[in-house]
Amino acid sequence: MAEQPTTTERFIQGILPENPVYRQLLGLCPTLAVTANLQSALTMAGAVCFVMFCANVVISLIRNLLKPHLRIVVFTLTIATFVTIADRFLAAYLYGMSKMLGPYIPLIIVNCIIICRCEVCASKQSPITAAGDALGQSIGFGIALFSIAFVRELLGTGTLFGFQVMPETWPGWGIMVLPPGAFLTFGILLAGVNRITMYQDARKKHRGL
Amino acid sequence: MHSNFIDQVKKSNLGQAWLVLLLTIFFGGSLAGVQIKLGPVIEQNKINETLEKVPELIMGKALAEKMAAQQQLTDIRPMRVAVDYEGRQIVYSAYETRYQGKMLGWVVKTAGRGYADTIELLLGLDPTISRITGLYILDQKETPGLGNKILEEKWRNQFIGKSVNNPVLVVKTGAKGEGEINAISGATISSSSVTQIINTATSQLRPVLAADTGPAQIKNDREKTSGPEINSDKE
Amino acid sequence: MIYLLDLFLIALGAALINNFVFYYFVGICPFIGVSRHLDMAVGMGCAVTFVMVIAAFISWTITTFVLMPGAPVSAWVAGFFLAPETAATIDLSILCYIAYIFAISSSVQFVEMYVRKFFPKLYESFGVFLPLITTNCAILFACLTIMAKVTAADTPADAWGLDKALTLAFFGGLGFTIAIVIMAGIREELELADVPRPFKGAAITLIIAGILAMAFMGFTGVDAGLRNALAM
Numbered sequence: 001m002a003e004q005p006t007t008t009e010r011f012i013q014g015i016l017p018e019n020p021v022y023r024q025l026l027g028l029c030p031t032l033a034v035t036a037n038l039q040s041a042l043t044m045a046g047a048v049c050f051v052m053f054c055a056n057v058v059i060s061l062i063r064n065l066l067k068p069h070l071r072i073v074v075f076t077l078t079i080a081t082f083v084t085i086a087d088r089f090l091a092a093y094l095y096g097m098s099k100m101l102g103p104y105i106p107l108i109i110v111n112c113i114i115i116c117r118c119e120v121c122a123s124k125q126s127p128i129t130a131a132g133d134a135l136g137q138s139i140g141f142g143i144a145l146f147s148i149a150f151v152r153e154l155l156g157t158g159t160l161f162g163f164q165v166m167p168e169t170w171p172g173w174g175i176m177v178l179p180p181g182a183f184l185t186f187g188i189l190l191a192g193v194n195r196i197t198m199y200q201d202a203r204k205k206h207r208g209l
Numbered sequence: 210m211h212s213n214f215i216d217q218v219k220k221s222n223l224g225q226a227w228l229v230l231l232l233t234i235f236f237g238g239s240l241a242g243v244q245i246k247l248g249p250v251i252e253q254n255k256i257n258e259t260l261e262k263v264p265e266l267i268m269g270k271a272l273a274e275k276m277a278a279q280q281q282l283t284d285i286r287p288m289r290v291a292v293d294y295e296g297r298q299i300v301y302s303a304y305e306t307r308y309q310g311k312m313l314g315w316v317v318k319t320a321g322r323g324y325a326d327t328i329e330l331l332l333g334l335d336p337t338i339s340r341i342t343g344l345y346i347l348d349q350k351e352t353p354g355l356g357n358k359i360l361e362e363k364w365r366n367q368f369i370g371k372s373v374n375n376p377v378l379v380v381k382t383g384a385k386g387e388g389e390i391n392a393i394s395g396a397t398i399s400s401s402s403v404t405q406i407i408n409t410a411t412s413q414l415r416p417v418l419a420a421d422t423g424p425a426q427i428k429n430d431r432e433k434t435s436g437p438e439i440n441s442d443k444e
Numbered sequence: 445m446i447y448l449l450d451l452f453l454i455a456l457g458a459a460l461i462n463n464f465v466f467y468y469f470v471g472i473c474p475f476i477g478v479s480r481h482l483d484m485a486v487g488m489g490c491a492v493t494f495v496m497v498i499a500a501f502i503s504w505t506i507t508t509f510v511l512m513p514g515a516p517v518s519a520w521v522a523g524f525f526l527a528p529e530t531a532a533t534i535d536l537s538i539l540c541y542i543a544y545i546f547a548i549s550s551s552v553q554f555v556e557m558y559v560r561k562f563f564p565k566l567y568e569s570f571g572v573f574l575p576l577i578t579t580n581c582a583i584l585f586a587c588l589t590i591m592a593k594v595t596a597a598d599t600p601a602d603a604w605g606l607d608k609a610l611t612l613a614f615f616g617g618l619g620f621t622i623a624i625v626i627m628a629g630i631r632e633e634l635e636l637a638d639v640p641r642p643f644k645g646a647a648i649t650l651i652i653a654g655i656l657a658m659a660f661m662g663f664t665g666v667d668a669g670l671r672n673a674l675a676m
Contacts, residue, residue, distance in 0.1 A: 025476065025646055029581045033469040065228050073229055076549065080542040081236040085243050088538065092247040095254040099348075103588040106541045110581045112473060156353065174354035179467055180657040187643075187650030194642040236542075244538045300602075324665045326462070352664075398665055 004125055007132040014136025020113045021144035022193045027113040031145060032182040033104050038161050041149035042142070043097050047090065047105060049138035051082045052114050053131060059122040060130035066123060075118045076109070083108045113137060151185050152176045258347070259304070259318060259331060260285060266333030266343030267306045267314040269369070283308045292413045299413060312336045315418055318347070321406035324398045326350040328359070332407055334373070338415040341377075341407070344368045356399035364393060368407075376408040449674055451611050453667050458612050459619040461667055464582050466657040471582030471620050475627065476649050478573065485628035489621025491573045493614065495552055496583050500613030502547040503587040504594065504606055511536045511543060512595045537595060544587040552578050582620055586613050626656060 005013065020026050027048075034044045055078045059066075066074060087105045090098040098105065108114070117137055122130040153159060156176030158166035175181045223230075264273040264283050276283070286305040291298055304316040314336055320329040326349070333343030344365045351357045358364055367390050371377055377388045379401045392400040464470050471492065478488045509517045513535040522531040556574045560567045577583060589612065593604040604612075630652055639648050 026473070028472040028476070029469050032472060062228065062232075067225055067228070070226065070229055073549075074232060076545055077229065077232055077236065077542065080545050081240060084240060084538060084541050087541070088243050088247045088251065091254065092250040095251075095258070103585055103592070106588055107470065107581045107584060109541055109545050110579045110584050112579055115579065172354050174352065175658070177353045178657075178661065179469065180654045180661065182469065183650050183654030183657055187647045187654060190650065191640075191642040191647040194644075194647060198642060240538050248535075248538075322668050322671065324668060398668065402668065 004129075007129045010121060010125075010129055010133035011136035014133060014138075014140045015143065016140065018137075019140040019144060019193075020116075020137050021141060022190060024113075024116075026116060027111045027141065028186075029107055030104055030111065031148060032179075032186060034101055035145055035149040035152055035182060035185075036156065036177045037153045037159075038146070038149045040097065040100055041145040043090070043094065044101060044104065045138065045142035045145050047083075047086045048108055048111065048113070048141055049135070050086050051079060051108055052117060052138050053134040054082045055079045055114055056117055056122040056130040056134040057127050059118045060125065060127040063123050063125075071119075071123065072115075075115055079114055079118075080109050113141060147189060148182070148185055151189070152181055156181060256287075259302075259316075260287075262331055262345050263304050263306055263316045263333075266316050266331055266345055269343065281308070283313065284310075290414065290417055292417055294413050301410070301414060303414075303418065314342055315414075316343075317410055317414060319406055319410040320348075321402065321409065323349060323402040324351050324356050324396070328399075328402055328406060330403065330406060332410060334411065334414075334418075336419075338411055338419040339372060339374050341368045341371050341373055344403075344407075346403075351399045352396065355393065356396040358393045358396060359399055359403055364391075367391060373407070373411040376412075377404045379404050449671070451608065453671060454608055454611050455615040456667055456670075458615040459622065460660065461663045463619045463623060463660050464585065464616050465620055465623040466653070466660040468585060470585040471580055474573075474576065474580055475620075475624055475653070476646055478576075479624050479627040479631055479649070482625065482628045482632060483569075484573075485624045486621070487569050488573045489617070489624050490569075491577055492580060492582060492620050493617025495548070495555055495574070495577050496586050496613045496617040496620075497610060498551045498555060499544075499548045499583050500586055500590055500609050501606070502551060503544050504590055504604075504609040506543055506547065507540065507591050507594050508603075511540050513537060540591055544584060544591075548583050548587070549578050582616070586616050623656070627653065 014020070018024060021028070021031050030044050030048070034040045055075070058078050059075065062074070083106060086108070087098070090101070090105060117130075117133060121133040125133075150160070154166065155173045157172050158164060158170035173181070176185065263285050264276065267273075267283075268276070284307045286307070288303055288305060290301045290303045292301065293299075302318040306313045306316065315334045315338070317332045317334060318329070319332060320327050322328075328346065328351070329348040331343075331345040331347060333341065333345075335342055346360050346365070349357060349359060351359060368377070371390070372387050375388050377390055378386070379392045379397065380386075380389050381392055381394075381397070383391070390400065390404060458464070462468065465472065465475050474488055474492070479485050507515075509515055511518070514532055515534075515536070518534050518536055519531050522534045525531075526534075552574055556567075559574075590604060590609045593608070595603075627649070631649065634648065634652075643651070
């Protein structure tokens with residue numbers, strides 16, 4: 001069996017080299033749906049972080065008791081429970097935000113990132129590694145959401161976190177906060193990330209020779 | 210023999226699924242705890258969302274703030290009003306507002322189709338349902354930059370004081386008539402959706418609310434905001 | 445007449461105006477992953493529609509009878525343990541999400557077994573997509589929309605019946621199929637196009653999706669106009 005990565009490696013991998021959104025293309029629904037402004041994007045990232053952290057740790061604690069064919073059921077049950085808890089907390093303490101995010105909070109249940117981390121890391125490694133992995137992945141997810149929301153809010157409304165930053169004369173590209181803007185922004189950012197990767201790969205190859 | 214029994218248990222369904230069952234019980238317990246702790250807070254949030262706006266919609270922002278600062282609280286009575294309209298029963302959430310027993314007006318929650326999605330709004334009305342005293346948009350998904358200008362106070366304030374004895378009309382520019390509202394340029398449909406929602410609500414509610422003289426016609430529903438005992442007005 | 449108009453507008457809204465993919469961004473993962481070939485896209489679309497209708501049926505039933513506040517079955521069961529007044533207000537809606545995800549997984553399993561046994565031909569064409577659907581957010585989204593319409597209604601008369609729930613699910617699935625089939629058609633042609641290298645794969649798909657979403661925005665407001673034209 002191949003050597004499993006250590007906690008630090010897991011943590012760092014999640015942030016950029018294996019970024020869940022830009023590299024693995026997982027969890028795209030919230031990435032596109034809640035990035036019209038920065039507040040909702042960061043709330044979403046926080047909720048995903050909470051669920052992923054708890055689910056990863058719990059799964060890792062019971063990893064030796066898991067039956068292979070009941071594995072997915074246990075994953076789903078755990079994730080759905082923590083999503084419900086996160087949803088209630090938001091509704092109780094951040095009511096406006098909870099109303100704005102609407103169905104996208106419960107949709108975290110079917111966010112492939114979390115189930116994928118449970119499968120790849122938590123069901124094989126210790127709770128500490130699983131926790132590090134969850135944090136790394138959720139920071140990676142948060143960065144991805146932040147970058148998309150930054151572009152969309154800045155160009156769409158001329159604000160960041162609701163504060164005016166562009167000159168008052170900025171017309172506001174309405175399309176950026178509408179659905180098409182999400183697809184276009186993410187597509188262009190993704191191409192940018194691909195370009196950087198290609199550049200790095202080429203340099204590595206060059207050095208190797 | 211003994212090990213045989215253990216093997217059998219391990220192979221049975223229960224032996225396979227004990228972890229799932231145990232987790233279910235554990236998670237069920239924690240969810241129940243969350244519900245008991247947070248359920249009331251969430252309910253309160255839902256009520257506050259509308260209740261907070263009521264004084265402002267009846268008396269205008271300045272007066273409402275002044276009264277709140279002086280601790281002069283209005284008495285808000287949530288109720289449900291059933292209207293028979295073309296053979297269908299339509300139910301509105303309404304808030305009857307009184308100050309020291311004197312009737313100040315009504316706030317009605319109503320919704321209707323906008324340009325992109327449903328628009329949900331709170332409408333402040335005087336006791337006889339003849340004038341608008343305030344308008345607040347609770348929920349909308351109109352086009353950003355155009356239709357969502359219905360949220361702006363400047364546009365909403367046009368409605369204050371307008372008579373609703375006749376339907377409110379939307380005109381492109383230069384509204385001066387009694388029941389005329391300037392449309393948002395580029396968003397005529399969003400603007401007229403709002404007036405249409407208002408017109409429907411006022412025409413349906415006027416016979417019931419304006420004639421209201423007390424609890425005889427409309428049941429107070431303070432304890433239960435959703436209950437089976439809805440009073441229908443069959444005139 | 446008004447009844448039919450309501451159903452028609454729900455159908456139109458789910459399929460075109462508020463398309464699941466282009467307006468609500470649900471089901472993006474299969475939309476990007478399985479839209480390379482036309483036949484695969486059709487298979488995926490059919491499988492999603494099929495499962496969505498079944499999941500909508502199950503979730504509507506359990507929401508109405510068991511989970512929503514004061515639901516008849518749970519009130520009846522609770523009546524054995526609690527005082528009648530408390531039993532009538534019992535609220536299990538916190539269990540909604542867990543119930544839905546299990547309803548979806550089990551209906552996927554069930555559909556898979558059934559189709560494999562009785563329609564082997566059909567299974568060959570879209571059976572492979574069935575396990576993938578469990579983590580398709582479009583299905584859960586349909587269940588959640590139905591939940592909101594059933595539980596958040598101000599009066600029992602406004603709550604959605606099974607007819608509306610199934611209409612939403614079927615036409616929502618149809619809207620997903622339309623989206624993924626259009627995309628697959630474009631991507632088949634795209635094989636021959638000279639796409640800049642960083643854009644190859646998902647990036648260009650997303651940009652095409654953005655342009656398609658703009659096209660679908662053209663449907664906005666159609667229903668308001670139709671309602672006015674037909675109802676007046």
